[in-house]
Amino acid sequence: MIDCMFRRHGADGEDEVFESTDGTRSNWDPEIQHGSPPLALLTRAIENLAAGSGLRIARLTLDILGPIPVATVRVRARVERPGSRISLMSAEMLTDRPDGSQRSVARVTAWLLAPSDTADAATDRYPPLVEGDPAAVAHAWEGAPGYLEAVSWRRQATPEDAAVAGSGGSAAVAGSGGSAAVVWLSPLVPLVDSEPTTPLQLLAMVVDSANGIGAALDPQQFVFMNTDTVVHLHRLPTGQDFALRARGSIGPDGIGVTTAEIFDRRGFIGTCAQTLLVQRRE
Template structure:
């Protein structure tokens, strides 16, 4: 397995060189901030018998490719709902924040609402070999659908949990929903991941459900899947980044990119 994106040293997350941003090599990739926020919330604010149903990640500003700290706080702690926050900071500067909602598991109603149907995408086990060195691996099935599989640990010597896998994959909703025919010209400002259940296995699939933009502001959404069926949704907002191109373009039409 390739080197982890971060090492945890003296309470700080120290990034490896390949944790750099697509947009600015001296910055940390935004999707990894979302992963670190999810990982820390799960580690420090677990709710027995509760499930993470929403994770909203706000990316205020680009974080430097430098040691980062994450702190958490509990906002509400009820019998059926728990709400917590986490922030990414270095010194006094805050770079990103996440709000998580945990809901208590209970008996499924006998007459639930009609469910989103499973997609007809090829199963992960039938996918062709992937090019070496991609982090993560992506198989773009057509214009707006992809499977994602992480190939690196987020934090050294820590296996990826299903919740962290989902949080890392959710950032793909922005380039999947907002890329044009040739270029990605919108940069992610936030995303909200909604999960009815955690993904099973290493693969998370995303299918773009729509994009709308005007005057440099874009919103879009994707449905998330695992090999068993739909698991939730991701909503994303983005802002135009004119004249700036990712250093490594996340391909959305064909092939596989990082």
Template sequence: MGDAEGFFERVDAGRFLATEYTRGPWDPGAQHAGPPAALLGRAVEDRPDARAGMRIARITYEILRPVPIGALEVATRVLRSGRGTEVVEASLTPGGGAAPVMVARALRIRVAEEAVPAVVPGPQVPPPGEAGAVPFFPVPWETGYHTAMEARFTQGAFVELGPGTCWMRMRVPLVAGEEIRPLDRVLVAADSGNGISSVLDYARFVFLNGDLTVHLHRHPVGEWACVESRTAVDAAGIGLVDARLHDEKGPIGRAAQSLFVAPR
């Protein structure tokens, strides 16, 4: 573990400093997409004009270019506001007037005032207590996302090809000195589906996602988030990661990533 106290340090209401815990596995100067995805999700929920009684049901991220480790600015705006739904856009921009590096669009749906019957889709995966802790695949630097997250597999492993089911838990807060929220835990883990269910040797191929979409039918609870992931790749070099998301109470939604695949 490094010396930082979170994935990000807050400078003020809309500015943050990314720490070494955000570092991804491919470039020492670039972030794993999970932490900035969670930061934008939090920005959607925390904006001053956020309507009470609404919840994120879907959030789609466009990863426009590698997210640098350094100073970042977060901005939000409402694109549509209706009686039962609203669409909010959040962007992440490096300092100095640069173009955004990641943009998210979130659909928030009004929570029903009267309870409706809950329907739980599909079986629950084995709990994290039945899974063993495993290391991430080899990373050429000591500190990064791979050390800030705890991972336990009930199926597969980072170093095995094929489908995988992995419970993940944050070892540090999203923002230093601030409480970890259940939504943070899910969004910081959801972008890992690609690595959890990789079907090609990472030493011979690159398989990078340019987007991430997360659907949530239930608000997550607890410390652990589970990504039950499958990957398909076409000979044209286009792939798709399809993942079911769980917490310790059961399924909570799905995540999908589009992949660019090519030989190294």
């Protein structure tokens, strides 16, 4: 039974040590981690480092530096560019090689800015999304163990679904039609053991799923894994339910991009983008 994504195993010098659970396993390969759990754990490290600074995270960039094993990982965070109004912080995830040395597998950098009162000038690009009944098929990885068991995934029906159903076909499972796909997601377990998980960490636990939500290709025929996830937030998230409205674009040379708008129950909060390596399955 999956009860959290990571278990804390104390500290080793400047590093926090965690054991990765089955809840981190990727739908592409169960031996490696889905991108969202590492993004969330490194976001946690940056939030802890920034505590008391008076700054808030406005942008998160996850770079996946290699396969992230479902194993013991180390996390360390540091200030790259100090400042009272603008600061750059980073967090790194490392794993052990067979020879005992360490390799860096993921890095998150974050711009933190000083808040001020702009309530009278606030604007939202899009109206709030209201969750409807979920579509019959949540995604194209039905039955995949691991991360997808630890997240509630409610895909919203699209006009393409209705058209396909009317023709007697199977419901669409991704954003490969004319409309962007919308999925509401909620983590079902804490990020670390039973400790409280902040709203920003909860969002990070699901936002890397934009690639799967906006899939423009059939995952039975293609692999399209993202190398990064970049999140811009004009407002901090609230609650634990988030919607991603995502769409993928595939180039002619094996490289793609997924972009998404991010919503919480109150409305639009930001955007994310991902770079994709696209390969045809053998």
